[in-house]
Amino acid sequence: DGGITQSPKYLFRKEGQNVTLSCEQNLNHDAMYWYRQDPGQGLRLIYYSQIVNDFQKGDIAEGYSVSREKKESFPLTVTSAQKNPTAFYLCASGFTGTGAFSGNTIYFGEGSWLTVV
Amino acid sequence: AQSVSQHNHHVILSEAASLELGCNYSYGGTVNLFWYVQYPGQHLQLLLKYFSGDPLVKGIKGFEAEFIKSKFSFNLRKPSVQWSDTAEYFCAVIDRGSTLGRLYFGRGTQLTVWP
Numbered sequence: 001d002g003g004i005t006q007s008p009k010y011l012f013r014k015e016g017q018n019v020t021l022s023c024e025q026n027l028n029h030d031a032m033y034w035y036r037q038d039p040g041q042g043l044r045l046i047y048y049s050q051i052v053n054d055f056q057k058g059d060i061a062e063g064y065s066v067s068r069e070k071k072e073s074f075p076l077t078v079t080s081a082q083k084n085p086t087a088f089y090l091c092a093s094g095f096t097g098t099g100a101f102s103g104n105t106i107y108f109g110e111g112s113w114l115t116v117v
Numbered sequence: 118a119q120s121v122s123q124h125n126h127h128v129i130l131s132e133a134a135s136l137e138l139g140c141n142y143s144y145g146g147t148v149n150l151f152w153y154v155q156y157p158g159q160h161l162q163l164l165l166k167y168f169s170g171d172p173l174v175k176g177i178k179g180f181e182a183e184f185i186k187s188k189f190s191f192n193l194r195k196p197s198v199q200w201s202d203t204a205e206y207f208c209a210v211i212d213r214g215s216t217l218g219r220l221y222f223g224r225g226t227q228l229t230v231w232p
Contacts, residue, residue, distance in 0.1 A: 042224035108161040
C-alpha cells in the first residue's frame, strides 16, 4: 500500500534520553515535514525538507534534529534539550514544484505519541 | 510569514444543524487553501482544497468551502451536520509564490455534534 508510515505509534521516554521517530513514505514525494500537535495549539512546524540532504527549521525546531539522507525517509530526533517533548508528532509529505504545490496536496501519517516519564 | 486564524475553538451543534467554521489568512498573494479533518483517534485527512477556478469548492461528506479573496477567507460549511462529523477541523494555507513550500495551519476547531 502507498502512504506515509510513522513508527512507533506510542513511545515512552525517560527524561534526559534522546528518541528518534521514524517517517517513511513510498509516494515519491519530494517534500517531507514534521509537525507537533498539542491541544488547543493546532499543528506547529518543527522541520521540513524539500530535497534530499537539505532541510529547514520550522517554528519550533529547538530541541529537535532531523536528517534527509534518502528521499523516502525523514526521521525526527527529540533530544533531551526539548523542554516539553510530550506530544503527538505528525509526519507529512507532498510534491514540490513550480507554483508551490500547484495542484498537489500534503498528506499525513497516522502520528506518533511520545510521552516523557 | 503567513498566519491562519480559526475563530471558533469549539463548536457544539445538534444533528441537522447547519455549520460554518471561519478561516482567515494573512497573506495577500496567491494561495492554495485546504481544510483537513481529524476524527477521534485517527490521522489528518484532506476534506477539501482550493487551488484555482470556482471559489466554491465541494469536498467529501457534504462539506463545502468558499474562497473570498477580498476577505482573505475560506470558510467551511455543511448544511446539515451528523453525529459522525464530530472531529477537529484545521484550515491550512500555502503561499504559492514561496519557494519554501510550507503549509501554515490554524489552531483547529473542535466540532461536537450531539445526536
